[in-house]
Amino acid sequence: MAGKPARSTGGRFVIEAEEVKAMAKEAGVSAVRDLLPLLVPDAKRLARPPISHYHVAAVGLGARGRIYVGVNLEFPGLPLNHSVHAEQFLVANAAAHGESSILCFAVSSFPCGHCRQFLQEIRGAEEIEILVTADADPAFRPLASLLPHHFGPYDLLHKGAPRLLEPHHNELGAVEAAKDNGTAGERLERRLREAAEGAARASHAPYSGCPSGLAVADGRGRVYAGSYVESAAYNPSLGPVQAAMIACLAVGGGEGESESGEYWDVAEAVLVEKEAAAVSQEATARIFLEAVAPSAHLKVYRFRSSAIV
Amino acid sequence: MEAKPVRSTAEIRLRRFVIEADEASAMAKDWGVATAAELLPLLVPAAQRLARPPISNYHVGAVGLGSSGRIYLGVNLEFPGLPLHHSVHAEQFLVTNAAAHGETAIRCIAVSAAPCGHCRQFLQEIRGAAEIRILVTSDGNPSAFRPLSDFLPHPFGPPDLLHKDRPLLLEPHDNEVRLLEPKTAGEFCNGDGEGVEDRLRRAAESAARAAHAPYSGCPAGFAVADGEGRVHAGSYEESAAYNPSLGPVQAAMVAYVAAHGDAGEQRGRGWEIVAAALVEKEAAAVSHEATARIFLAAVAPRAHLRVYRFRSS
Numbered sequence: 167m168a169g170k171p172a173r174s175t176g177g178r179f180v181i182e183a184e185e186v187k188a189m190a191k192e193a194g195v196s197a198v199r200d201l202l203p204l205l206v207p208d209a210k211r212l213a214r215p216p217i218s219h220y221h222v223a224a225v226g227l228g229a230r231g232r233i234y235v236g237v238n239l240e241f242p243g244l245p246l247n248h249s250v251h252a253e254q255f256l257v258a259n260a261a262a263h264g265e266s267s268i269l270c271f272a273v274s275s276f277p278c279g280h281c282r283q284f285l286q287e288i289r290g291a292e293e294i295e296i297l298v299t300a301d302a303d304p305a306f307r308p309l310a311s312l313l314p315h316h317f318g319p320y321d322l323l324h325k326g327a328p329r330l331l332e333p334h335h336n337e338l339g340a341v342e343a344a345k346d347n348g349t350a351g352e353r354l355e356r357r358l359r360e361a362a363e364g365a366a367r368a369s370h371a372p373y374s375g376c377p378s379g380l381a382v383a384d385g386r387g388r389v390y391a392g393s394y395v396e397s398a399a400y401n402p403s404l405g406p407v408q409a410a411m412i413a414c415l416a417v418g419g420g421e422g423e424s425e426s427g428e429y430w431d432v433a434e435a436v437l438v439e440k441e442a443a444a445v446s447q448e449a450t451a452r453i454f455l456e457a458v459a460p461s462a463h464l465k466v467y468r469f470r471s472s473a474i475v
Numbered sequence: 476m477e478a479k480p481v482r483s484t485a486e487i488r489l490r491r492f493v494i495e496a497d498e499a500s501a502m503a504k505d506w507g508v509a510t511a512a513e514l515l516p517l518l519v520p521a522a523q524r525l526a527r528p529p530i531s532n533y534h535v536g537a538v539g540l541g542s543s544g545r546i547y548l549g550v551n552l553e554f555p556g557l558p559l560h561h562s563v564h565a566e567q568f569l570v571t572n573a574a575a576h577g578e579t580a581i582r583c584i585a586v587s588a589a590p591c592g593h594c595r596q597f598l599q600e601i602r603g604a605a606e607i608r609i610l611v612t613s614d615g616n617p618s619a620f621r622p623l624s625d626f627l628p629h630p631f632g633p634p635d636l637l638h639k640d641r642p643l644l645l646e647p648h649d650n651e652v653r654l655l656e657p658k659t660a661g662e663f664c665n666g667d668g669e670g671v672e673d674r675l676r677r678a679a680e681s682a683a684r685a686a687h688a689p690y691s692g693c694p695a696g697f698a699v700a701d702g703e704g705r706v707h708a709g710s711y712e713e714s715a716a717y718n719p720s721l722g723p724v725q726a727a728m729v730a731y732v733a734a735h736g737d738a739g740e741q742r743g744r745g746w747e748i749v750a751a752a753l754v755e756k757e758a759a760a761v762s763h764e765a766t767a768r769i770f771l772a773a774v775a776p777r778a779h780l781r782v783y784r785f786r787s788s
Contacts, residue, residue: 217691243760246691251716275635278719279716313592314625321588445556449769449772
């Protein structure tokens with residue numbers, strides 16, 4: 167790998183399998199996974215860490231050959247647990263694209279304990295191979311070697327319960343219906359609600375039984391949605407707002423290298439969560455939007471009961 | 476000769492969250508172990524019973540030995556109605572408890588379950604973290620103390636971001652905190668009310684001075700007053716990895732629980748918080764006010780919160 171020039175994803179957060187193979191060939195690497203560390207330096211540019219200015223990028227390979235990029239995000243004005251780590255971004259990005267597993271990833275610095283824990287939500291996490299480009303002698307090593315004697319879903323859930331990246335079909339019961347008299351605003355609200363509902367159905371929340379989803383619309387009416395992802399260790403859970411911001415960037419595309427924070431173009435948002443939830447996201451979603459997109463309007467739809475599937 | 480009755484450590488009932496050094500030595504002798512470190516795993520079940528995890532019902536107890544010879548307890552806390560990042564892990568509780576008592580180093584910790592990655596990361600904020608020895612009682616008998624570096628090899632932490640002379644968690648901090656608002660409490664001038672507000676402000680201010688926030692430069696402190704007028708305060712504790720940071724509200728709740736000890740009836744009544752104070756930086760890159768309001772709305776809706784701000788020099 168020494169001496170191979172760095173490659174660029176051209177600002178994109180997903181690269182389809184065919185193009186991945188072509189890039190690998192052009193880069194002169196025999197195994198596709200050896201392309202990953204070459205993409206890390208350029209991908210760091212896409213990170214948005216206005217508090218630390220410490221850019222992290224993670225580039226991962228899915229089971230069917232797609233490449234996903236993850237970068238860290240920070241949100242000034244909010245407590246630090248609103249931050250998104252590159253590894254979390256990578257996984258949420260993959261989930262948003264229907265990916266079923268992450269085989270390996272290259273990352274610019276050693277994953278912190280929070281991320282090593284978050285990754286446990288994926289079935290077979292121990293075998294995910296990780297290469298750290300900042301390492302003295304970078305090589306792929308299994309996650310098990312970075313978090314020995316682990317704690318995770320295997321300690322709390324039964325084997326058949328879906329893990330992160332596996333299909334979830336949470337039953338939401340009755341969700342309050344939005345009015346739709348056909349106005350543009352109401353059509354957008356219906357699209358937002360449907361997207362947020364879909365995200366709540368796909369949400370991984372087996373510990374609290376409180377799945378949720380949040381959808382945002384940008385100034386041009388494009389809708390992006392993210393699902394709440396729960397961690398067995400609770401605190402490393404990824405909020406639905408964070409998941410929506412990831413979708414905004416990863417699906418919408420990351421133009422520019424702005425760290426100004428005003429770049430988050432959110433005009434409207436809809437949160438779908440359980441009524442009287444033991445784990446409620448509403449108030450936190452509101453303070454997030456007040457800090458990040460103060461003119462955005464948030465609407466909340468609640469469902470009565472849910473069955474986690 | 477009478478056979479000595481077999482004693483079970485299950486009968487140990489701990490009421491307080493700190494055991495002084497001489498008492499620890501006496502207990503060790505009483506239970507036939509040579510060192511205070513060997514006493515720690517025996518106390519874990521008793522610590523677990525003090526945990527307050529109403530969401531998971533998964534009780535975690537952690538018992539740690541400080542360099543002072545004191546033993547500290549830690550338990551997990553969960554707060555229904557709030558996102559899970561408001562939770563406090565037993566290991567975080569233990570460290571915060573130790574910090575509040577002026578402890579400068581944790582030598583070893585016995586805990587009921589393997590620390591999660593979030594905690595292994597949080598512990599990195601302590602100088603010499605790699606050498607903190609951890610024993611997991613669920614590992615079975617006999618279980619050995621192993622260094623934290625075994626649990627988190629190739630760590631990311633303060634040495635990656637800070638100069639080695641910067642104070643780390645458990646080391647003295649003296650952040651510059653000069654409040655902007657006038658120092659007298661407020662509109663109400665009845666004897667008790669004024670006293671509590673002033674005490675809350677002073678406690679939160681002192682906690683902000685002691686806070687560990689080298690990454691954001693935004694130290695903060697929080698104080699709560701309970702139904703008996705006692706004030707409990709906590710300092711914001713930042714993590715190099717950001718997300719595992721312990722909010723000042725959570726730190727104050729640790730102080731509250733540690734002060735109430737094993738007040739069984741207290742647990743049944745929930746959190747009795749009547750007033751609170753937050754001290755944080757003006758226009759902070761990391762601000763806790765809105766989150767503190769959300770917390771109180773869920774946990775103590777009638778509590779009144781005052782926010783005092785300081786400007787950075």
